[in-house]
Amino acid sequence: MSGNSGFMIDQETIARRVAELGAEITRDYQGKEPILIGILKGAFVFLADLMRHIDLPVKIDFLAVSSYGKSTESSGVVMILKDIVEDIEGRDVIIVEDILDTGLTLKNIVEHLQAKKPASIKICVFLDKKERRKVEIEADYVGFEIPDKFIVGYGLDYAEKFRNLPYVREIRPEEL
Numbered sequence: 001m002s003g004n005s006g007f008m009i010d011q012e013t014i015a016r017r018v019a020e021l022g023a024e025i026t027r028d029y030q031g032k033e034p035i036l037i038g039i040l041k042g043a044f045v046f047l048a049d050l051m052r053h054i055d056l057p058v059k060i061d062f063l064a065v066s067s068y069g070k071s072t073e074s075s076g077v078v079m080i081l082k083d084i085v086e087d088i089e090g091r092d093v094i095i096v097e098d099i100l101d102t103g104l105t106l107k108n109i110v111e112h113l114q115a116k117k118p119a120s121i122k123i124c125v126f127l128d129k130k131e132r133r134k135v136e137i138e139a140d141y142v143g144f145e146i147p148d149k150f151i152v153g154y155g156l157d158y159a160e161k162f163r164n165l166p167y168v169r170e171i172r173p174e175e176l
């Protein structure tokens, strides 16, 4: 998965893995109608692809939280910029996020959604930088475990750029 320009995951590899995750969720939620909650903005590309591989009557919603701004480091302070619209009380929720890094963002999101009394909450992340974790939180579904590099593409940005890359790659020093 790495070429001469650093770490990357190509389009075909992403498509294959996202299809597998969708099939796994379909199996795990048989007879249920989960609500997929995408975390804006980064998760919208992943969610769009993932939901088309989930063969269940799903609903979707979006939650927007504050991001890093122009930095590549998490502040640990998460602001809810836009709350979900659907009533999730008693429902099975799957949080869909682009990347699990320190875990600070997702921990805050889980607490925020837990207060709305869903029947269950699971976490599905496209990328997992396990070695970066600062708080105890694990995803139930992980697309790829990746090394400690700053990644862009497939919805992930640096200063709002690169979200449109159809693959993911490491940011280059001259782009920072």
Ligand code: IMP
Pocket: 042, 067, 068, 074, 097, 098, 099, 100, 101, 102, 103, 104, 105, 106, 149, 150, 151, 152, 156, 157, 158
């Ligand atoms: P955490 O709170 O440190 O887990 O950070 C999670 C959030 O930081 C994600 O939702 C991303 O928006 C952003 N983030 C963390 N690592 C990266 C990266 O490598 N590329 C792009 N965004 C990242």
Ligand code: MG
Pocket: 039, 040, 041, 042, 043, 067, 098
């Ligand atoms: Mg994000």
